Amino acid sequence: MDWIYHRQRSSPVPNHRCRPFLTLLVDLRKPPNLLFAEMDHRTARRITEAQENDKLWCERCDCNAPRLLDEVETMWNQFAVAQGTPRFERAWLDQFRQAGALDVVAAKNPAGKVLAYHLVYLAPKRARQLIAVSHYKEVPEVGWRNAVSRANSLIHWHNFNCYRDRGIPYFDFGGWYPRHHRYPFAGH
Numbered sequence: 001m002d003w004i005y006h007r008q009r010s011s012p013v014p015n016h017r018c019r020p021f022l023t024l025l026v027d028l029r030k031p032p033n034l035l036f037a038e039m040d041h042r043t044a045r046r047i048t049e050a051q052e053n054d055k056l057w058c059e060r061c062d063c064n065a066p067r068l069l070d071e072v073e074t075m076w077n078q079f080a081v082a083q084g085t086p087r088f089e090r091a092w093l094d095q096f097r098q099a100g101a102l103d104v105v106a107a108k109n110p111a112g113k114v115l116a117y118h119l120v121y122l123a124p125k126r127a128r129q130l131i132a133v134s135h136y137k138e139v140p141e142v143g144w145r146n147a148v149s150r151a152n153s154l155i156h157w158h159n160f161n162c163y164r165d166r167g168i169p170y171f172d173f174g175g176w177y178p179r180h181h182r183y184p185f186a187g188h
Helices: 034-040 041-051 068-084 091-100 142-165
Strands: 025-027 056-059 102-108 113-122 128-132 171-173
Touching: 025 056, 025 113, 034 142, 041 142, 056 142, 068 091, 068 113, 068 128, 091 128, 102 142, 128 142, 142 171
Parallel strands: 128 171
Antiparallel strands: 025 171, 056 102, 102 113, 113 128
């Protein structure tokens, strides 16, 4: 028997089980200054601080680099083991990578150390966030947590601009949990 597993379809497959989910879409067709102005003020401040104070920068990674997904998997699994959550599912990401539809961006500090990675599935009309991961610390210091938060905001902003320039009209956060998050970005 063959199984076909669909992730985050825009509509259910008739006569099949599905689990609804919520997500946020950002309209990337807007000019960057309008996108930035529509953001939650705390998110905009984190982006500005990441660039001006922390001197963080974003780098698009080569998805075919032999050790890249190994590093992402290690980071993910350290968190998963400590928190008792599912481990990294590399097989489906490898399929995106092999198809040329996986984008990986890292936020780095001035010394070149990675603070966070974002893995995004790219389609002609939508970029969908798949994974955001940072180094796991059992007892993170407040300063480190804040730096990672600023790095994640910066990667999103970087990706919004890059995907907009590529003609991709929407960014999809790939899931949203209304009890736990505010609307951090434009387009909600």
